[in-house]
Amino acid sequence: HLSYRPVNYLHVPLTIVSNIPNQTSTKKMSASFFQKLHDRSVAIDSWLCVGLDPRPEKIPQYEGADDDGERVYRWCVDIVAATHAHAACYKPNSAFFERLSPATCGAESLRRVISYIQTEHPTIPVLLDCKRGDVGSTSDAYSEACYGVLRADGVTLSPLMGIDSIRPFVHRGGDAVDGRPGGCFVLCKTSNPSSEEILGRPSGDGGALFERIAALAVEWDGALRPDGPATSPYEPHVGLVVGATDPAAVARAAAALHRANGDGKRPWILCPGVGAQGGHLAETVRAAAGPDGKGRALVPVSRGIADAADPGEAALELAKGIRVARAEAAAAGDGGGVSSALDAHQRDFISLALDDGVLRFGTFTLKSGRTSPYFFNAGLFRTGKALEGLGRAYARCVADQFGDGAGGAGFDVLFGPAYKGIGLGACLASALWTEKGWNVGFAYNRKEAKDHGEGGMLVGADMAGKRVLIVDDVISAGTAIRESFSLLTSVGATPVGVVVALDRAEVRANTDRISAVQAVSRDLKVPVASIVSLPQLLEYVREDGGKGGLGDSVLEDIVNYREQYGV
Numbered sequence: 001h002l003s004y005r006p007v008n009y010l011h012v013p014l015t016i017v018s019n020i021p022n023q024t025s026t027k028k029m030s031a032s033f034f035q036k037l038h039d040r041s042v043a044i045d046s047w048l049c050v051g052l053d054p055r056p057e058k059i060p061q062y063e064g065a066d067d068d069g070e071r072v073y074r075w076c077v078d079i080v081a082a083t084h085a086h087a088a089c090y091k092p093n094s095a096f097f098e099r100l101s102p103a104t105c106g107a108e109s110l111r112r113v114i115s116y117i118q119t120e121h122p123t124i125p126v127l128l129d130c131k132r133g134d135v136g137s138t139s140d141a142y143s144e145a146c147y148g149v150l151r152a153d154g155v156t157l158s159p160l161m162g163i164d165s166i167r168p169f170v171h172r173g174g175d176a177v178d179g180r181p182g183g184c185f186v187l188c189k190t191s192n193p194s195s196e197e198i199l200g201r202p203s204g205d206g207g208a209l210f211e212r213i214a215a216l217a218v219e220w221d222g223a224l225r226p227d228g229p230a231t232s233p234y235e236p237h238v239g240l241v242v243g244a245t246d247p248a249a250v251a252r253a254a255a256a257l258h259r260a261n262g263d264g265k266r267p268w269i270l271c272p273g274v275g276a277q278g279g280h281l282a283e284t285v286r287a288a289a290g291p292d293g294k295g296r297a298l299v300p301v302s303r304g305i306a307d308a309a310d311p312g313e314a315a316l317e318l319a320k321g322i323r324v325a326r327a328e329a330a331a332a333g334d335g336g337g338v339s340s341a342l343d344a345h346q347r348d349f350i351s352l353a354l355d356d357g358v359l360r361f362g363t364f365t366l367k368s369g370r371t372s373p374y375f376f377n378a379g380l381f382r383t384g385k386a387l388e389g390l391g392r393a394y395a396r397c398v399a400d401q402f403g404d405g406a407g408g409a410g411f412d413v414l415f416g417p418a419y420k421g422i423g424l425g426a427c428l429a430s431a432l433w434t435e436k437g438w439n440v441g442f443a444y445n446r447k448e449a450k451d452h453g454e455g456g457m458l459v460g461a462d463m464a465g466k467r468v469l470i471v472d473d474v475i476s477a478g479t480a481i482r483e484s485f486s487l488l489t490s491v492g493a494t495p496v497g498v499v500v501a502l503d504r505a506e507v508r509a510n511t512d513r514i515s516a517v518q519a520v521s522r523d524l525k526v527p528v529a530s531i532v533s534l535p536q537l538l539e540y541v542r543e544d545g546g547k548g549g550l551g552d553s554v555l556e557d558i559v560n561y562r563e564q565y566g567v
Contacts, residue, residue, distance in 0.1 A: 032181040032182065032183050032235060032237055033125055033127070033153040033154030033181075033182055033183030033184075033237075034154070034183045034235040034236060034237060034239065034268060035235045036123070036125040036153060037088060037089055037125050037154075037183075037235075037268065037298070038235050039123065039563070040088050040089065040123055040124055040125060040563075041088040041089075041296075041298075042566065043123070043559065043562045043563040043566055044085070044086070044088065044538070044559055044562070044563075045323060045535045045538065045539070046086055046087070046088045046319045046322070046323075047088055047285070047296070047297055047298055047299055047319075047322045047326070048086055048087060048088055048299055048301065048315060048318050048319045048322055049087070049088060049089040049090070049091050049127065049270070049298045049299060049300035049301070050079065050080075050083045050086075050087045050089070050090050050091070050300070050301065050302075050305055050315060051090075051091045051092075051093065051129075051272075051300045051301060051302025051303075051305075051306075052076050052079060052080075052090060052091065052092040052093065052096075052113065052302065053092075053093045053096045053302040053303070053306070054072040054075055054076060054096050054097070055096065056068045056071065056072065056100070058306075058307070059071050059072060059075045060075070062074045062075075068100050068101070068106075069100055069105050069106055069108065069109040070109070072096075072097065072100065072106070072109045072113075073109045073112050073113055073116075076092070076109075076113040076116075077113070077116055078311075079305070079306060079311055080113075080116065080117055080120070080121070082310075082311040082312040082315070083305060083311055083312055083315040084120075084121050084124065085312075085315075085316075085542075085555055085556065085559060086312075086315040086316055086318070086319040086542075087124055087315065088124075088298065089124065089125050089126070089127055089298060089300075090117055090124060090125075090126050090127070091126075091127045091128075091129050091300050091302075092110060092113055092114065092126070092128060092129065093129040093130075093302075094110060094128060094129060094130040095130075097109055097110035097113075098110075107150075110150060111149065111150050111151070114126050114128075114150055114151055114152060115151065118151065123563050125153040125154060126151075126152050126153050126154075127152065127153065127154045127155070127156065127185070127270075128146050128150060128152035128154070128155045128156070129155075129156045130142075130146065130155055130156060131156050131157065131158055131187065132146070132155065132156075132157055132158070132165075132169075133157055133158030133159070133160060133161055133165050134161065134165060135161050135164045135165050136164075139164070139165055139167075139168045139169075140168050142168070142169075143168035143169050143171075143182075146169070147169075147182060153182070153183070154182060154183040154184060154185070155169050155182070155183075155184050155185075156184065156185045156186075156187070156241060156270070157169060157184045157185070157186050157187070158186070158187050159186035159187060159188075159213055159216070159217070163220045163223065163224070166184060166186065166220055166224065166238065167224055169182050169183075169184045170182055170183065170184065170221075170224045170237045170238070171224070181237055182237070183237045183238070183239070184237070184238055184239070185238075185239040185240060185241045185268070185270045186213065186217055186238060186239070186240060186241065187199075187213075187241045188210045188213045188214055188217070188240040188241055188242050188253055188269075189208075189210035189241075189242045189243060189246060189249040189250075189253060190241060190242075190243050190272075191243025191244060191245045191246070191272050191273035192243070195243070199213075200249075207252075207256070208252070210242070210249060210252075210253060211252055211253065211256045213240070214240055214253045214256035214257055214260070215256050215257075215259070215260040217238045217239070217240055217257075217267060218236075218238075218257060218260035218267065219260070220238050221236045221237055221238040221267065224237060224238070235265060236265060236266075236267040236268075238267060239267045239268040239269060239270060239298075240253055240257070240267060240268075240269045240270065241269075241270045241271075241272065242269050242270070242271055242288075243271065243272055243273045244271040244272060244273035244274045244280065244281070244284040244299070245273040247280060247283040247284050247286075247287040248287070250269065250271060250284055250287035250288050250297075251287035251288075251290075253269060254269060254287060254288050254289065254290035254295045255290060257269075257290065257295065258290045258294075258295070266290065266294055266295050266296055267296075268296045268297070268298050269288045269295065269296065269297045269298070270297075270298045270300060271284045271285075271288060271297050271298070271299050271300075272300050274299055274300075274301055274304070274318075281299065281318070281321050281322065281325060282321065282324070282325040282328070284297065284299065284325075285297050285299065285322055285325035285326055286325055286328060289326070299318070299322055301315075301318055304318070305318070316542060319542075320539075320542070320543075323539070343396075345392070345393055345396040345397075345531075346393075346531060346532050346536050347540065347543075348389070348393065349389070349390075349393040349501075349531050349532060350532060350536070350537065350540045352386065352389045352390070352393075353376070353381075356380055356381060356382075356383070356386050357377075357380050358376060358377055358378060358380045358381055359374065359375070359376050359537075360374065360375050361373060361374050361554045361557075361558075362374075362375070367476070370565065372561060373554065373557035373558050373560075373561050374537065374558065376473075376474065376501075376502050378390075378420055378424070378473035378474070378501055378502075379420060379473075387423075387427050388427075388431075390424075390427055390501075391427035391428055391430055391431030391434075392431050392435060393501075393531050394424070394427065394428040394431060394471065394499065394501070394531060395428060395431035395432050395434075395435045395436060396435070396531075397499060397529055397530070397531045398428065398432065398469070398499055398529070399432075399435070399436055399438075400529075401497070401499070401527065401529040402469055402496070402497055402499070402527075402529070408438065409432070409436075409438040409440050410467070410496065411440065411466075411467040411468060411469040411496050411497070412440060412441060412463075412466040412467045412468070413440060413441035413442065413443055413460075413461045413463050413466050413467070413468045413469070413493070414428055414429050414432075414440055414441065414442045414443070414468075414469055414471055415442075415443050415444065415445075415463070415468050415469070415470050415471070415484060415488060415493075415495075416442070416443075416444040416470075416471050416472070417444070417445060417470065417472055417480045417481070417483070417484045418444060418445050418446060418447050419447070420472065420473050421444065421470075421471055421472045421473075421480075422444040424471050424472065424473060424501075425442050425443075425444060425471045426442060428471055428499075429441075429442040441460065441461025441462075441463075441466070442460050442461055443458060443459060443460030443461045443462075443463055443468075444458075444459055444460055445457050445458055445459070445484070445487060446458075446459065457487070458487075458491065463488060463491055463492070463493035464491055464492040464493065465492055465493070465494075466493055466494070467493075467494050467496045468488050468493045468494065468495050468496065469495075469496055469497050469498070469499060470484050470485075470488075470495060470497070470498045470499070471498075471499050471500075472498070472499075472500050473500060473501050473502070474500055474501065474502050474503075474504065475498070475500055475503070475516045475517050475520055475528070476516060477516060478516045478517075478519055478520045478523075481498055481520050481524070482520070482523075482524070485524050495524070495526055496526060497526050497527045497528065497529065498520065498521075498526060498527075498528045498529070499528075499529045499530070499531075500517070500528070500529075500530045500531075501530065501531050501532070502530060502531070502532055502533065503515070503517045503528075503530035503532070503533035503534070504516075504533070504534055505517070505533045505534040505535065505562075505566055505567050506534065506561075506562075506565040506566055506567060507565055507566070507567055514567060515567045517530070518567065534558075534562060534566060535562075537558065538555075538558050538559065538562065541554055541555045541558060542555060
């Protein structure tokens with residue numbers, strides 16, 4: 001459970017929202033709902049959406065709370081405070097606020113809840129679950145209410161009146177709001193049993209009506225988005241609602257999106273119904289991944305978190321379960337994105353690095369000038385026990401990523417660039433023999449050429465005509481790897497890849513939104529593998545939950561760092 005600082009319930013004033021200081025950057029404020037969702041989900045590696053469905057009969061009494069509206073507001077703040085580390089999105093259901101008596105002003109409580117989230121956690125998008133559906137001035141008014149008054153980032157809608165009912169929610173009601181594009185999830189195949197009566201009916205084109213809605217969502221997105229057609233690299237603005245109670249329908253909707261969207265970015269699928277309604281988490285996530293493993297699902301859970309003895313722990317376990325299912329879907333498909341799921345050897349490696357002081361958490365100034373919440377120095381692996389564990393971790397990574405597909409090595413020689421690469425390469429060569437029975441060669445370079453003895457710049461196994469795997473600790477600027485690549489090709493070797501201990505997975509600069517690892521792989525046209533990367537460190541700290549002495553602030557610092565610099 002992640003503890004949180006005491007909440008100041010009066011922090012968000014009862015005055016109009018526009019009076020609240022803007023704590024977000026221009027970039028964040030200009031992002032659409034789905035771009036904001038994408039950025040948040042990548043930053044914390046989570047597809048969990050925390051639902052806020054307040055039921056006054058289940059909400060405790062709060063000191064000084066004189067009506068249900070104030071109690072509902074404080075309860076929502078408590079849920080947010082307990083779960084924000086794991087939430088890709090929050091989804092308040094407007095009906096649970098609107099049903100409050102006029103005297104308690106449920107709409108004002110809803111506005112305050114959204115305002116609290118956007119003030120305290122400005123990178124977390126808010127999806128208003130209101131299921132609007134109308135046209136003309138009525139639809140414009142709904143849009144202004146959702147975006148201009150309540151200040152939500154996105155909404156849920158009924159699609160049955162066509163694109164005219166969607167347009168105002170993508171364009172956010174025009175200049176009356178803030179000019180940035182909105183986003184919506186349209187009802188496609190809902191989680192209630194009777195949805196089959198309409199949404200499951202044949203549509204006349206060989207599929208069910210809900211499959212036609214999925215295809216239309218892609219068409220509408222292409223017609224409405226201000227940043228170009230649906231095949232552009234930007235996030236779509238229209239997603240689908242498909243209930244988790246019917247994984248087969250989720251899979252069919254995902255397949256329809258795949259057919260309609262091609263190689264464009266796949267629209268998100270909101271999959272309600274996990275937990276209290278009987279939806280199966282793993283089946284739903286795998287189904288939403290689609291036929292190529294690249295689909296994306298946002299999984300909303302309300303009662304399963306709110307009614308838990310520890311909402312923070314419940315959110316953590318749900319987020320972990322989603323990550324495991326995503327990893328399985330990615331492995332079965334054609335990609336599906338990067339998962340932070342930890343294998344045993346990765347967990348052991350991080351523990352070893354912490355025990356030996358190789359990995360430290362705190363405040364560190366890097367060569368780039370960035371202030372990092374962690375620091376990694378492989379030079380502190382300096383005992384026989386540590387080197388044995390280090391070699392084993394490298395060997396597992398190499399066996400997974402650079403085998404020949406028939407149980408053997410997909411390379412002939414390991415090359416360790418001077419200086420740290422020399423020790424790392426020796427450890428790895430030994431571990432590959434011990435762990436896998438791979439008897440590969442080992443070579444390294446000198447910083448200065450030797451003019452006596454064997455002479456030259458290179459020491460060790462002959463590499464002419466051989467496939468060579470480069471091993472190092474980290475890639476910062478990539479200079480050492482590029483120099484090694486040039487050196488190897490000059491002697492007739494063929495570099496086939498690079499393996500490092502840690503991939504920091506952060507952008508090189510604000511104007512260059514790829515990492516050093518990605519740049520090396522792109523420029524040299526070779527795969528780069530790592531024992532662990534920043535997402536795995538984040539997952540390790542999540543799993544620790546303060547039990548290992550890392551503290552809650554470590555998690556928050558890493559999440560913030562990844563949101564700012566992560567790829």
